Amino acid sequence: MNILALDTACSVFSAALKTDTGLWYLEADAGMRHSELLMDIIDSLFKYAGQDASSLGLVVCMKGPGSFTGLRIGFAAAKGIALALGIGFTAVSTLDCIAFPHSAWPGIVIPVIDAKKKRFFTALYYKGEPISPYMDVGILDLADAIGEASRNESIPTDMQNKTIRFIPGAILLTGPDAEKALPLLEDAIPEYSFFLDPERKRGRAFELLEIVKGRGLQENIGNDIFCGPEYIRKSDAEMKTSVTGS
Numbered sequence: 001m002n003i004l005a006l007d008t009a010c011s012v013f014s015a016a017l018k019t020d021t022g023l024w025y026l027e028a029d030a031g032m033r034h035s036e037l038l039m040d041i042i043d044s045l046f047k048y049a050g051q052d053a054s055s056l057g058l059v060v061c062m063k064g065p066g067s068f069t070g071l072r073i074g075f076a077a078a079k080g081i082a083l084a085l086g087i088g089f090t091a092v093s094t095l096d097c098i099a100f101p102h103s104a105w106p107g108i109v110i111p112v113i114d115a116k117k118k119r120f121f122t123a124l125y126y127k128g129e130p131i132s133p134y135m136d137v138g139i140l141d142l143a144d145a146i147g148e149a150s151r152n153e154s155i156p157t158d159m160q161n162k163t164i165r166f167i168p169g170a171i172l173l174t175g176p177d178a179e180k181a182l183p184l185l186e187d188a189i190p191e192y193s194f195f196l197d198p199e200r201k202r203g204r205a206f207e208l209l210e211i212v213k214g215r216g217l218q219e220n221i222g223n224d225i226f227c228g229p230e231y232i233r234k235s236d237a238e239m240k241t242s243v244t245g246s
Contacts, residue, residue, distance in 0.1 A: 001057035004042065004081070005208035008034045008074035009066025009094040010113060010176045014203020017045040019055070024048045027203035034073045042077075056087055060212050062204070063091035064230035065121035065134065066113060071229035082225065090212065090224040095123045095134055097207040098175045102197070103128030107170030108149055110142075114177035121232055122175075124149050126166070136233040139181065143188040146171065150192075169193050174200045 007014040007027075013034050014027035024045045030037055046052055061078040064071045075091070082089035098111035102125070113121040115136050124132040124145060131149055135142070150168035173182055174197035182194055 002051065002055045003058045003060065003209060003212060004045070004056055004078075005205040005212070006038070006042075006059070006061045006074050006078055007097070007203050007205040007208060008038065008070040008077075009062040009064060009204075010070065011067075012176065012201055012203045013037060013041070013070075014205035015041050015045055016205035016209050017049055017051070018209050019049050019051055022049065023206075023209075025206055027205070029201075032067065032069060034070050038073060038077050042081075053081065053085060056081070056085055058082075058088040058090070058212070060090050060092060060208050062094045062097065062208070063227070064094055065115070065136070065232045066094045068229075068231060071231070075229055079225065088225075091227055091229075092208055092211050093134065093230065094204070095121070095125075095175075096130070096211060097204040099123075099125040099130075100128060100204075100207045100211060101199075102172055102174060105170075105172045107167045107172065108146065109172045109174060110146075110178075110181075111175035112173055112178045112181045113175055114180055115233065120177065120181055122181075134230070134232055139184040139188055142181070143185060146185075146189060146192065171195065172197060176201050 003018045005016045011029060011031050012027055013030040016025045026041050026045060028037060059078045059082045061074040079089055095111045099109050102109045109125040110122055115121045119136055119138050121136055122142060123130050123134045132145055169192045171192050171194045173194055178196055178200045182196060185194055
């Protein structure tokens with residue numbers, strides 16, 4: 001099945017196209033210019049692949065969290081393509097995609113997206129699986145969550161019959177805003193060792209494809225067409241409206 005993946009959740013935009021003959025990928029550090037670049041980049045992918053849109057069987061985008069505007073653009077484009085072609089659509093958590101490449105890390109993996117107002121969109125992962133809810137948290141609450149997870153004796157230590165030693169103090173920070181969280185966490189919980197992912201700021205459309213294939217989501221196409229972005233928190237406009245109306 002030919003699959004188109006769109007990542008518009010953060011400043012680095014990326015898109016990937018998987019066909020029976022190969023994989024094509026483009027990314028750009030576009031700031032918030034996703035709407036200007038999106039359709040041109042999609043057209044370029046099809047040209048490089050020697051395919052046209054009618055060959056698609058599934059479109060996938062980031063579910064969130066991330067930029068409110070970026071997520072809406074990604075959903076609008078992906079759903080528009082899916083509905084126009086009568087094909088499947090699905091969405092995957094942004095945080096899942098960011099954490100996905102680090103399933104072999106022996107400690108906790110924390111993808112970080114700046115949520116502004118001194119808060120972060122994040123979750124805690126171990127061996128590629130979330131061990132916390134998706135969160136919109138300040139640094140002290142995140143530090144508490146790390147401490148609680150590190151003391152959790154129920155974290156599994158066996159995968160595919162190979163024992164992996166859990167190292168609770170080894171924390172990998174990844175995602176576009178990991179660098180902002182690093183000094184704050186080092187001050188809050190200095191007893192832990194924090195490491196920065198050197199590829200933390202790249203696009204994640206490739207991970208979108210891998211997760212869709214790995215979870216078998218392509219076999220359940222069309223089931224998510226009515227879903228929307230997972231913002232985790234209300235937008236500034238919604239919060240202002242709420243305060244005004246109260």
